[in-house]
Amino acid sequence: MHSTQPALPFALALRERWSRSKSLLCVGLDPDRARLPVHLRDRAEGYFEFCKAIVDATHDLVCAFKPQIAYFASSRAEDQLETLMRYIKTTYPEVVLVLDAKRGDIGPTAEHYAREAFERYGADAVTLSPYLGSDSIEPFLSYRGKGAIILCRTSNPGGSDVQFLECGGTPLFELVAQMVAQRWNAQGQCGVVVGATFPKELARVRRIVGDMPILVPGVGAQGGDIRATVEGGSTEEGGMMVNSSRAIIYASAGEDFAEAARAVAQATRDEINQYRQASN
Amino acid sequence: MHSTQPALPFALALRERWSRSKSLLCVGLDPDRARLPVHLRDRAEGYFEFCKAIVDATHDLVCAFKPQIAYFASSRAEDQLETLMRYIKTTYPEVVLVLDAKRGDIGPTAEHYAREAFERYGADAVTLSPYLGSDSIEPFLSYRGKGAIILCRTSNPGGSDVQFLECGGTPLFELVAQMVAQRWNAQGQCGVVVGATFPKELARVRRIVGDMPILVPGVGAQGGDIRATVEGGSTEEGGMMVNSSRAIIYASAGEDFAEAARAVAQATRDEINQYRQASN
Numbered sequence: 378m379h380s381t382q383p384a385l386p387f388a389l390a391l392r393e394r395w396s397r398s399k400s401l402l403c404v405g406l407d408p409d410r411a412r413l414p415v416h417l418r419d420r421a422e423g424y425f426e427f428c429k430a431i432v433d434a435t436h437d438l439v440c441a442f443k444p445q446i447a448y449f450a451s452s453r454a455e456d457q458l459e460t461l462m463r464y465i466k467t468t469y470p471e472v473v474l475v476l477d478a479k480r481g482d483i484g485p486t487a488e489h490y491a492r493e494a495f496e497r498y499g500a501d502a503v504t505l506s507p508y509l510g511s512d513s514i515e516p517f518l519s520y521r522g523k524g525a526i527i528l529c530r531t532s533n534p535g536g537s538d539v540q541f542l543e544c545g546g547t548p549l550f551e552l553v554a555q556m557v558a559q560r561w562n563a564q565g566q567c568g569v570v571v572g573a574t575f576p577k578e579l580a581r582v583r584r585i586v587g588d589m590p591i592l593v594p595g596v597g598a599q600g601g602d603i604r605a606t607v608e609g610g611s612t613e614e615g616g617m618m619v620n621s622s623r624a625i626i627y628a629s630a631g632e633d634f635a636e637a638a639r640a641v642a643q644a645t646r647d648e649i650n651q652y653r654q655a656s657n
Numbered sequence: 658m659h660s661t662q663p664a665l666p667f668a669l670a671l672r673e674r675w676s677r678s679k680s681l682l683c684v685g686l687d688p689d690r691a692r693l694p695v696h697l698r699d700r701a702e703g704y705f706e707f708c709k710a711i712v713d714a715t716h717d718l719v720c721a722f723k724p725q726i727a728y729f730a731s732s733r734a735e736d737q738l739e740t741l742m743r744y745i746k747t748t749y750p751e752v753v754l755v756l757d758a759k760r761g762d763i764g765p766t767a768e769h770y771a772r773e774a775f776e777r778y779g780a781d782a783v784t785l786s787p788y789l790g791s792d793s794i795e796p797f798l799s800y801r802g803k804g805a806i807i808l809c810r811t812s813n814p815g816g817s818d819v820q821f822l823e824c825g826g827t828p829l830f831e832l833v834a835q836m837v838a839q840r841w842n843a844q845g846q847c848g849v850v851v852g853a854t855f856p857k858e859l860a861r862v863r864r865i866v867g868d869m870p871i872l873v874p875g876v877g878a879q880g881g882d883i884r885a886t887v888e889g890g891s892t893e894e895g896g897m898m899v900n901s902s903r904a905i906i907y908a909s910a911g912e913d914f915a916e917a918a919r920a921v922a923q924a925t926r927d928e929i930n931q932y933r934q935a936s937n
Contacts, residue, residue, distance in 0.1 A: 409765070447762060447769035453777060455735055481786050482727060482759050483813040485689070489727035497733060506761050508788045508808060510815030528788060533763035535790030542832060544822040549829070552822060 387502045387524030388565050391473050391590055394440045395615030401607075401653070402646040403441040403475070403592070404638075405622025406431065406461070407448050412627050414634045424449065425457040425464075427634075431626050432465055434635035435642040441473040441618045443592075462498045474501045475592065475618070479528060481506030487516040495520045502526050504570060504592070507553045514561050524590075525567050527557050529582060532572025532595030550578065554585040568592055571610070573601025573619070580609035583616070591617050597624030597645070607652040621645055667782050667804030668845050671753050671870055674720045675895030681887075681933070682926045683721040683755070683872070684918075685902030686711065686741070687728050692907050694914045704729060705737040705744075707914075711906050712745055714915040715922045721753040721898045723872075742778045754781045755872065755898070759808060761786030767796040775800045782806050784850060784872070787833045794841050804870075805847050807837050809862060812852025812875030830858065834865040848872055851890070853881025853899070860889035863896070871897050877904030877925070887932040901925055 385393065395401065408424040417423040432442060442465055449458040465474055476498055480490040487509075494503035494517070502524025505514060517525040530540050530550040540550040550571075557567050569586055571579045573595035582591065591610050595601035596619055603619070610617045625645070629637030665673065675681065688704040697703040712722060722745055729738040745754055756778055760770040774783035774797070782804025785794060797805040810820050810830040820830040830851075837847050849866055851859045853875035862871065871890050875881035876899055883899070890897045905925065909917030 407766070409769075445766055447760075447766045447773065450735075451769040451772040451777060453735070455730075455733070479760070479762050479786075480727075481761065481788075481808075483811060483815075486687070486725055486727045489689075489731035492731040493727065497731065506759075506786050506788050508761075508786050508819055509811050509813060510818030510820070512813050512815035528761075531763060531789050533789060533792050535763075535792035538790030538836060539788055539829075539833065540790070542824045542829065544824045544829070549819075549822065549824070553819065556818060 386522035386565070387473070388590065390501060391440065391618075392614055394471060394473055397471065398437065398440055399650065400438055400440050400646045401611065401615055401617050401619045401649050402439045402642060403443050403618035403620040404431065404435050404439050404625055404642060405477070405594070405620050406442060406444040406626065407622045409448055410452060412630070414630055414632060416632060422457060424452065424454050425460050428461050429464055430635040431638050432469070434639040435625070436469045436472055438639070438642045438646050439472060440615070441475055443475040443477050443618070443620055445477040445622070459498060462500065466499055473618070474499070475524070475526065476500035476503045479504050479506055481509050481513055483509055483513050487513050491516045491520060495523050502568065504528065507556070511560065518561070518564065518566050521564065523566065525561070526590070526592050527553065527561070527567060527569050529553050529557070529569040530571045530575055530578050532574040532599055532601065536572065551581060551585060554582045558586045558589060562589060570594065573603075573606040574599060576602060576605030576609040579606060583610050588612050588614070588616060592620060593617050594620040597621035603645070603648050604652045607649055611653050619649055666802035666845070667753070668870065670781060671720065672894055674751060674753055677751065678717065678720055679930065680718055680720050680926045681891065681895055681897050681899045681929050682719045682922060683723050683898035683900040684711065684715050684719050684905055684922060685757070685874070685900050686722060686724040686906065687902045689728055690732060692910070694910055694912060696912060702737060704732065704734050705740050708741050709744055710915040711918050712749070714919040715905070716749045716752055718919070718922045718926050719752060720895070721755055723755040723757050723898070723900055725757040725902070739778060742780065746779055753898070754779070755804070755806065756780035756783045759784050759786055761789050761793055763789055763793050767793050771796045771800060775803050782848065784808065787836070791841065798841070798844060798846050801844065803846065805841070806870070806872050807833065807841070807847060807849050809833050809837070809849040810851045810855055810858050812854040812879055812881065816852065831861060831865060834862045838866045838869060842869060850874065853886040854879060856882060856885030856889045859886060863890050868892050868894070868896060872900060873897050874900040877901035883925070883928050884932045887929055891933050899929055
């Protein structure tokens with residue numbers, strides 16, 4: 378047990394947020410200096426200011442925000458990520474906060490990664506790799522109420538190299554989905570990642586994991602089909618965090634970037650909801 | 658091409674280092690505040706000072722050092738990791754420097770993780786997860802001469818959950834080893850991670866990957882058998898980085914921690930060499 382228990386457990390907070398916001402949209406916060414609006418590019422706190430403006434402009438349109446730690450780490454900007462996480466938690470506590478870190482390690486090392494995600498950054502949930510197995514996930518689950526979102530079927534072409542290997546007639550990613558659903562989700566803390574670029578596989582995972590939350594990257598810049606994604610993965614209460622990063626945060630390279638982000642976020646949310654209503 | 662090309666490519670540097678140092682030992686640098694000697698525990702630069710003392714005391718006994726980034730990240734100590742990496746590179750440039758980060762992500766995000774490992778921290782090689790496939794590895798390989806060490810068979814009990822799944826009669830970790838050897842290692846930049854706790858599987862991986870470097874965690878505190886490890890994994894020129902972290906760096910909790918670390922490192926190196934000579 379840790380002192381950083383969330384006010385609401387991850388799964389409950391997400392369900393409540395789906396219901397209140399009527400949105401399955403997750404905005405990914407991937408700040409890259411070369412792509413920031415010129416007026417923010419050379420500012421010391423440029424990453425925070427950029428992300429804060431996106432967050433302020435879109436918070437009512439989303440169920441979740443998902444900062445990607447690599448962008449901060451490559452620029453020695455962990456302090457700005459801390460500030461951003463704290464800002465979101467304080468200002469928009471109803472929005473679910475997923476740290477995208479795809480960690481995967483064992484024993485004491487995994488404990489340190491869990492401490493990083495949940496204590497240092499205060500995330501509600503963190504993305505994890507399944508490759509090292511159950512004892513690489515447990516240190517994250519020991520933070521009761523926090524979420525562990527396990528990579529299952531990723532949206533990149535090379536994702537098939539390992540995830541699509543046939544194991545006794547079943548592709549590996551389905552076995553991972555089963556493992557998460559049947560073993561790792563005992564306390565209801567888990568979710569899975571399935572790319573929007575494979576809607577049929579998303580539908581198969583949905584059948585395996587029941588109503589577990591699915592984080593779905595790959596719409597927007599990566600070209601995933603929103604209709605097929607929503608029809609394959611959504612549940613009556615929501616069921617998905619449909620993530621778009623670049624298409625939203627880089628909608629404009631000018632000083633109007635936040636308004637432009639809002640417009641694309643709104644259109645994406647509405648498109649998701651259109652197919653959602655049709656399929657329910 | 659990047660400006661951070663190493664003086665010697667990773668594989669060549671490692672081969673030269675095996676030859677000159679006559680050591681296959683890799684010392685893992687996993688500083689944990691609660692386990693530091695009391696006189697260093699509350700110092701602002703305690704992690705750096707602790708690791709520097711270990712490095713100074715053991716550099717002539719090792720082929721490689723392997724700092725584990727989670728320990729620094731959980732304590733907001735990335736700056737101390739930077740200082741440590743720079744110190745090792747400057748003071749002991751002949752020792753191979755592996756950043757243990759087990760990253761795994763796609764596209765632009767993987768590029769940012771590669772930048773973190775090779776530009777920010779100046780590592781010679783970094784550990785990576787294979788789960789996301791070839792395009793998650795490529796951004797690291799595009800740093801010519803740098804090393805990408807891919808998780809294959811890890812030393813933890815839960816490692817079997819995914820890595821030991823049978824895919825067409827072959828356990829997954831062997832298919833990963835084949836993928837690394839046949840596809841990802843085209844420029845000779847790859848290595849694999851195989852835990853010392855599974856010496857038979859280490860021997861199988863050795864047959865698959867030829868003379869590719871194998872990073873072998875799990876001796877020391879994790880209890881892997883050095884004799885079986887060396888007999889299963891070593892090659893005439895070396896072939897392995899046999900990692901020990903806790904058994905060496907925490908050999909004493911007193912002010913004599915560095916001398917104690919040296920004594921354990923020396924004994925471990927000698928034990929490795931004893932079985933190496935016997936098997937060659």
